[in-house]
Amino acid sequence: MADIQAFRKAVGDWANGGPGKPAGDLAELLGLRTAVLLEGPSDLAAVEALAERRGRDLTAEGVGVVSMGGAMSVGRHAGLLGPPGLGLRLTGLCDEREQPFYESGLERAGAPRQGFFVCVADLEEELIRALGTARVEEIVRAEGDLRAWQTFLHQPAQHDRPRYRQLRRFLSTKKGRKIRYGRLLVEALDPEGAPAPLDDLLGSL
Helix, strand or coil: CCCHHHHHHHHHHHHCCCCCCCHHHHHHHHHHCEEEEEEEEEHHHHHHHHHHHHHCCCCCCCEEEEEEHHHHHHHHHHHHHHHCCCEEEEEEEEHHHHHHHHHHHHHHCCCCCEEEEEEEEHHHHHHHHCCEEEEEHHHHHHHCCCCHHHHHCCHHHHHCCCHHHHHHHHHHCCCCCHHHHHHHHHHHHCCCCCHHHHHHHHCCC
C-alpha cells in the first residue's frame, strides 16, 4: 500500500537525478492534488503537528507535504511536482530573505509564484514569538535540555542577543533538535495561536 513516506523518498530520489515514474505512480495512488514545499524536516514536523492538532489527515485530503532539503531546491522541486511535472498545485513556506529566490525559482520552473507564505526569519522564530520566550524555556527544561541551554547562554556570542534569537540559535546547535522542537513548539500552542504563516498555510489546504 502506498504511503506518504514512500512518496517523499521517491521525490527525493527524482530530485537527485533518479527516475520520475515512482513518484508519479505514488502521487496517483495517494490521490495527491497539492504539494506543500518546505525547506527542511523541522518545518515538515511543525506542519504535520498542527494538522494533527486540528484533526486533519493531509495525505487523505490529497496533500503531499515534502521537505526539499534546502531552499535552493525549490526550483527543482517546483519543476518536478508543479505544472511542468506532475501537475500538482504548489504551496508552502519560505523565509523572507529567501522570497526573491523562491519567486525566481518558481518562475524558471513555469510554476505560479503565488501561494507561498512568508516567515520573517524562519518558522522556528515565528513559533518562539507566538509562544513567548518564557514558555519556550519551560519546554526546553521539560525536555531535559536545561544544562545544554545554560551552557549555550555562557558563550560570548550570545551575551548581547535578544532571548528569542538565543533560543532560535540554540535549536540549531544539535542535529535533530530543530526537528524535535518543531513538533514540540506547535503542540504547546494555544489551539488558535499558530503564527500567521503556518496558520494561513493550513487554512489554504
